[in-house]
Each structure stands twice: as C-alpha cells, then as structure tokens.
Amino acid sequence: MNTANPFVVHARVLMASLVGTAVEFYDFYIFGTAAALVIGPLFFPAESQAAQTLLALMTFGIAFFARPVGAVAFGHFGDRIGRKSTLVVSLLLMGVSTFLVAFLPGYAVAGWVAPALLCLLRFGQGFGLGGEWGGASLLAVENAPKGMEARFGIAAPLGAPLGFLFANGLFLLLGLFLSESDFLSWGWRVPFLASSLLVILGLWIRLRIGETPAFKASLEAAPPPRVPLGKLLADHPGAVLAGTMGVIACFSLFYLATTFALSFATTKLGYPRETVLAIQLGADVVFAIGIVVSGWWSDAASPRLVMAVGAALTGLVGLGFGSGLAAGSLPVLFLTLSATLFVMGLCYGPIGAWLPSLYPVDVRYTGISLAFNLGGIVGGALAPLGAAWLATNGGVVWTGLVLTAAGVVTLVGVLMAPRQA
Numbered sequence: 001m002n003t004a005n006p007f008v009v010h011a012r013v014l015m016a017s018l019v020g021t022a023v024e025f026y027d028f029y030i031f032g033t034a035a036a037l038v039i040g041p042l043f044f045p046a047e048s049q050a051a052q053t054l055l056a057l058m059t060f061g062i063a064f065f066a067r068p069v070g071a072v073a074f075g076h077f078g079d080r081i082g083r084k085s086t087l088v089v090s091l092l093l094m095g096v097s098t099f100l101v102a103f104l105p106g107y108a109v110a111g112w113v114a115p116a117l118l119c120l121l122r123f124g125q126g127f128g129l130g131g132e133w134g135g136a137s138l139l140a141v142e143n144a145p146k147g148m149e150a151r152f153g154i155a156a157p158l159g160a161p162l163g164f165l166f167a168n169g170l171f172l173l174l175g176l177f178l179s180e181s182d183f184l185s186w187g188w189r190v191p192f193l194a195s196s197l198l199v200i201l202g203l204w205i206r207l208r209i210g211e212t213p214a215f216k217a218s219l220e221a222a223p224p225p226r227v228p229l230g231k232l233l234a235d236h237p238g239a240v241l242a243g244t245m246g247v248i249a250c251f252s253l254f255y256l257a258t259t260f261a262l263s264f265a266t267t268k269l270g271y272p273r274e275t276v277l278a279i280q281l282g283a284d285v286v287f288a289i290g291i292v293v294s295g296w297w298s299d300a301a302s303p304r305l306v307m308a309v310g311a312a313l314t315g316l317v318g319l320g321f322g323s324g325l326a327a328g329s330l331p332v333l334f335l336t337l338s339a340t341l342f343v344m345g346l347c348y349g350p351i352g353a354w355l356p357s358l359y360p361v362d363v364r365y366t367g368i369s370l371a372f373n374l375g376g377i378v379g380g381a382l383a384p385l386g387a388a389w390l391a392t393n394g395g396v397v398w399t400g401l402v403l404t405a406a407g408v409v410t411l412v413g414v415l416m417a418p419r420q421a
Contacts, residue, residue, distance in 0.1 A: 010143065014155045016206045017140040020091055021159025022166070023195075023202040024132045027098040027125060028063070029167035030191040032255070035060040036263040037171070037273060038188045042106040043115045050392065053263060055115075057388060060259065061381030062119055063126025067373035072229055074131020075366030079228040082211045083142075083365065087135040088203060094128030095199030097121045102192035134369030137352040142212035142361075150298035153352025154291050160348065161288040164258070165281065166198070167191060172277040218361040225362055232363040232370070238418060239358040243371025244378075245413025246307060247351060249314040251379025252406035253344035256321065256399070257283065257337045260384045264325060264396060265333065279330065283337040290345020303350035303357070304414060310346035311411035317343050318403030326396045340403075347410065358417060379406055 040052030144152035324336025359367035387399040
C-alpha cells in the first residue's frame with residue numbers, strides 16, 4: 001500500500017484526531033460519571049448528601065482550572081516543536097492520571113488524604129486535556145483540503161460523543177451485572193483501569209502520523225516565537241477573548257445534560273442509574289448527528305454562522321431545560337437531553353474550524369488551546385455548580401437560565417470575533 005496516497009494520509013490524520021480525542025474525553029467523562037454516582041459518598045464525609053454532591057462537582061471542576069495551565073504549557077511546545085510530539089505527551093499524562101484513580105483509597109480508609117490525592121490526579125487529567133483538544137483540532141484542520149476545513153475539523157469534536165459512548169456504556173454494563181455493593185466497592189474502578197487500553201491504542205495511531213503542512217511551512221518562513229503566549233496576548237488579545245466566549249455555550253450544554261442531569265435524576269427524582277445512563281446514551285447519538293450536520297453546514301455557509309445559530313438556540317433550549325428535568329417523565333427527559341445535545345453539536349462541531357481561523361500559525365496551538373480551556377472553566381466547571389445552586393435554592397426549573405446566559409455570551413463572542421479569510 002502506498003502510504004503517500006492522499007486518501008491514506010487523510011484517513012490516518014482523521015483517525016488520530018478522532019481516536020486520540022475520544023480517549024481523552026473517555027477519561028474525562030468516566031470521572032464525570034463517577035462524580036455523579038460514587039465520588040461524593042466514597043471520598044467525602046457522610047454528614048450531608050448535598051455537601052457530598054457539591055464537593056464531588058467541585059472535584060470534577062478542578063480539572064477545568066488545570067486545563068488553561070496545560071493549554072499554555074502544551075501550546076508553548078506545540079507552537080515551537082510541533083503538533084505531533086506534543087499530542088503524544090498530553091495523551092500519556094491524561095492516561096496515567098486516569099489510570100491511577102483506580103487505585104485510590106476512600107475516605108473511610110485514608111481520611112482527607114483520599115480526596116487530596118483525588119484532586120491531584122484530577123489536576124493531572126485537566127492539565128493533559130488542556131493540550132489535547134487544540135492539537136487534535138489542528139492536526140485535522142491543518143491537513144484539510146481547501147474548502148473542507150470544517151468537515152475535517154469535526155474529527156476532534158466527534159471524539160466527544162464517542163468517548164461518552166464508551167464511558168457511559170461501560171458504567172451501564174457494570175450497573176447491570178454488578179450488585180450495588182460490588183459497584184461501590186470496586187466496580188466503579190474498572191473504567192479507570194480500562195483507560196490504559198485506550199491510551200495504548202491512541203498512542204499507536206498518533207505515532208504513525210507526520211507533522212502538519214501548515215506548521216512545517218511556518219517554520220520554513222520564520223523561526224517560532226520564543227514565548228508564544230507573550231506574542232499571542234500582545235498581538236491578539238481580542239481573538240483570545242472572543243474565542244473564550246465562543247466556546248462557553250458548548251461546555252454548559254454538555255455538562256448540564258450529562259453530569260448535572262445524571263446526578264439530579266438519580267438523587268432527586270429517584271430514577272435508576274442504569275435507566276438514566278441508557279437515556280443519555282440515546283441522546284449521545286443525537287449529539288453526534290448534530291456535530292456531523294454542523295460540519296457540512298459550516299463548509300457550505302461558514303463556521304461563524306452555524307455557531308451563531310447554535311448560540312441562539314442555546315438560549316431557547318435553556319428556557320425549557322429545567323422544566324424538562326422536573327417533569328418526572330422519562331420520555332420528556334430523553335427529549336430534553338436530546339434537544340440540548342443536538343444544539344450542543346451545532347455549537348461544538350464548527351469550533352474545530354472556527355478557532356484556528358482567529359490566530360496565525362505560529363501562535364495557533366496556544367491560542368485555540370487557551371481560549372477553549374478558559375471557556376471550559378466558565379461553561380464546564382462554574383455552570384454545573386451554578387445549576388446545582390439554583391436547583392437547591394430556587395428549584396430545578398430555574399437551572400436552564402444558566403444555559404440561556406451561556407448562549408448570550410457565546411453569541412456575543414462569535415459576533416465580535418475578528419473575521420479572517
């Protein structure tokens with residue numbers, strides 16, 4: 001087989017972007033699922049269930065604050081030495097941090113040492129993911145034929161529903177075949193152990209690809225900046241702010257429809273865990289469809305237009321999200337989560353092509369990684385906490401206002417972003 005064949009090269013690049021990101025998001029999502037199901041009771045004192053839930057969500061949020069730090073670190077090397085080698089290291093760090101969670105003792109055994117170690121590994125997860133998404137997106141977009149940037153760019157976003165499918169699917173199987181006591185004592189650790197197999201697969205694929213043509217051309221034209229972050233903030237502060245605002249909606253949509261909805265439906269509504277996981281898996285298929293639609297639509301129109309439509313729809317979905325959760329009906333819950341994740345697909349799919357267009361090649365890895373992960377703090381960490389607070393103090397029907405606010409912020413970011421060819 002001729003490995004120089006463009007079809008073969010493109011297939012390898014897309015697979016490396018998709019599989020690597022799926023591995024990373026699988027690792028991230030199994031922690032999110034564990035945070036909703038077992039982290040609170042196992043790693044924190046049992047005085048208050050509400051406190052356990054909030055502490056578990058805070059532990060989940062730690063990684064979002066680690067992600068911008070990872071974005072700066074991995075972005076520095078991604079812009080100076082290349083996309084490929086940086087992506088290999090980020091995958092290793094994320095994988096090792098996730099694998100070690102499986103061996104942590106609980107609060108009953110180690111006291112406050114247990115949540116401290118959990119937070120440390122959670123920081124490692126976020127640090128690794130901080131350099132993952134941006135590099136995976138560039139791997140696809142910078143190799144894309146002209147006019148197909150958005151369709152290539154959805155490779156990294158499609159890793160999200162794929163990783164979610166593996167993560168929730170495995171938790172669902174464990175819940176079906178294990179007793180509650182076995183699941184709480186050791187079953188929840190299995191997905192963290194299984195992550196090592198996925199990391200090996202991702203590394204094998206990524207080590208077989210080359211550097212992107214855009215990065216090689218940039219190196220030939222001029223030496224890389226000594227401090228990419230400094231040049232980025234000095235020359236493109238508006239693009240960083242707009243990019244950060246532009247991704248907030250997709251994070252808010254996803255984590256309210258997955259981690260927050262799972263926690264609320266199983267603890268407050270009393271639905272069986274396996275039932276809610278199955279509903280979320282069905283909604284995950286709709287999520288993937290939304291991403292694919294957004295990729296084709298973005299190449300036909302523009303990523304900016306599709307993201308603006310997605311942001312506006314986010315505001316509308318937010319008006320009915322809380323009522324959908326509180327309805328007490330499984331079909332309504334499925335429709336609510338499906339609509340939320342489809343809109344997220346419209347917001348999330350074009351990001352792979354939209355964010356790189358805001359920055360020149362020599363600071364692009366740093367720029368898209370920093371913007372993506374700063375937006376993740378607001379949309380992925382603060383939004384679920386805000387929704388949990390609203391549910392506790394005002395009722396779950398108000399939680400959708402978080403999505404409405406996120407949609408407005410993202411729409412403003414998309415409209416104010418610098419428009420480049």
